[in-house]
Amino acid sequence: MAISVFDLFKIGIGPSSSHTVGPMKAARTFVLGLRDSGLLPDVANVRAELYGSLALTGKGHGSDTAVVLGLLGEQPEEVDVDSVPQTLRRVRDSGRLALGGEHEVPFDPAAHVDFRRGEHLPGHPNGLRFTVFDSGGRELRSHIYYSVGGGFVVDEEAAGADRIKPDDTALPYPFATASELLAICEETGMSISAVMLANEQAFGRTADEVRAGLVRIWQAMRQCVRRGVTSEGALPGGLRVARRAHRLYRQLGGGCDESGLVPPSVVEHDPDPMRGSDWITLYALAVNEENAAGGRVVTAPTNGAAGIVPAVLHYYLHFCPGADDEGAVRFLLTAGAVGILFKENASISGAEVGCQGEVGSASSMAAGGLAEALGGTPSQVENAAEIAMEHNLGLTCDPIGGLVQVPCIERNALASVKAISATRMALRGDGSHFVSLDKVIATMRNTGADMMDKYKETSRGGLAVNVIEC
DSSP states (O other), X not given: OOOOXXXXXXXXXXXXXXXXXXXXXXXXXXXXXXXXXXOGGGOOEEEEEEEEHHHHHHHHHTHHHHHHHHHTTOOTTTSOGGGHHHHHHHHHHHTEEEETTTEEEEOOHHHHEEEETTOOOSSOSEEEEEEEEOTTSOEEEEEEEEEEETTEEEXXXXXXXXXXXOOOOOOSSOOXXXXXXXXXXHHHOOOHHHHHHHHHGGGTOOHHHHHHHHHHHHHHHHHHHHXXXXXXXXXXXXXXXXXXXXXXXXXXXXXOOTTSSOOHHHHHTOSOTTHHHHHHHHHHHHHHHHHHTTXXXXXXXXXXXXXXXXXXXXXXXXXXTXXXXXXXXXXXXXXXXXXXXXXXXXXXXHHHHOGGGTHHHHHHHHHHHHHHHTTOOHHHHHHHHHHHHHTTTTOOBOOGGGOSOTTHHHHHHHHHHHHHHHHHHHHTSOSOOSSOHHHHHHHHHHHHHHSOGGGBSSSSSTHHHHSOOO
């Protein structure tokens, strides 16, 4: 199935693409289906059931909130994140919910959103079932959806695929593996970003529209960092984790440009050679703290790993001479190509393969994107992506309290630095290397299959059970 770069980079809401964005999209899709089939006026009661990882960590990830918003007809990209608490309070206080914003039914989130802990649906660890009834209690419709990572949602019939409806878009340069992509580049003389740009136009966009869309994604990432460095206080949830980006930003000092970030002149003559690493950490912390707070973020390719691509892009912008928006576009196109390889050949779902599928994939995408933006050859780009993923293999998903906070926020910062190191290592070579990206992706998939479920976004293993919540 054809996947667009805009499928991987989506403006949405925190804290989780699979546990928040996905359930919101699934709920909205279900309601739209009721409307389209003419059943909506007959609905007197609605019930949502969450299974598997959604049931185990859904509370901490805001899955119940997402379901309510989706049933109301809200979309992750457009929902007003600042008004969400008021919306939830209105539903809770009134005991009613307007399905699709137009048909009111009795609704109590505590009773009508059921976390079926210990129960699983067969298609994926993140399963949801929506059921509606008429005034006589007769079931009108029941439908199962799976949130398969990165905000992708499939229904029961398409379990294991990438979309609710199959996409048969014919691409001019189709590729399923990194070796096929490199062969296309060698045969045509095109860069990886040029191949992706040509493929994106097959979805009905002009080249200028693709560039404009990616610049919009890049601007959303920058806005997220700005919000992150100006926000203070504790993150929501029982852990009471304090935001650190604002304080780190003040500690780093120096001037700031119109976007609230460090201009190159601040670090150019800094006597501390590692100060640049502190700024990279800052960028990642800012994004992931915004994500943990339920703010507006860009899924890249998931929310749990949303800070890595923006952090490395900010490094490119502020620390690499000659950086510009065109370079950022090439970065995102290439990162998208790498993300597609992970999505098609393994998984980007922490519930399916652990955090190697989220932070690992994002680090690999960022490394490949940076190598392209800095003028690397296709072989060097593939090498950078491979190095970054190779050293994230086996990474477990073990969020304490089911919250996308510890260790997730720091993990993004370290993976961002790792991506940059992988790129620098690859650009110092000629592109030849021992382990291919395809081999690493296959290894990640197999490692995820062998990984015990308690280490895959269930909060039943790792740090999640070895750190006492206070």
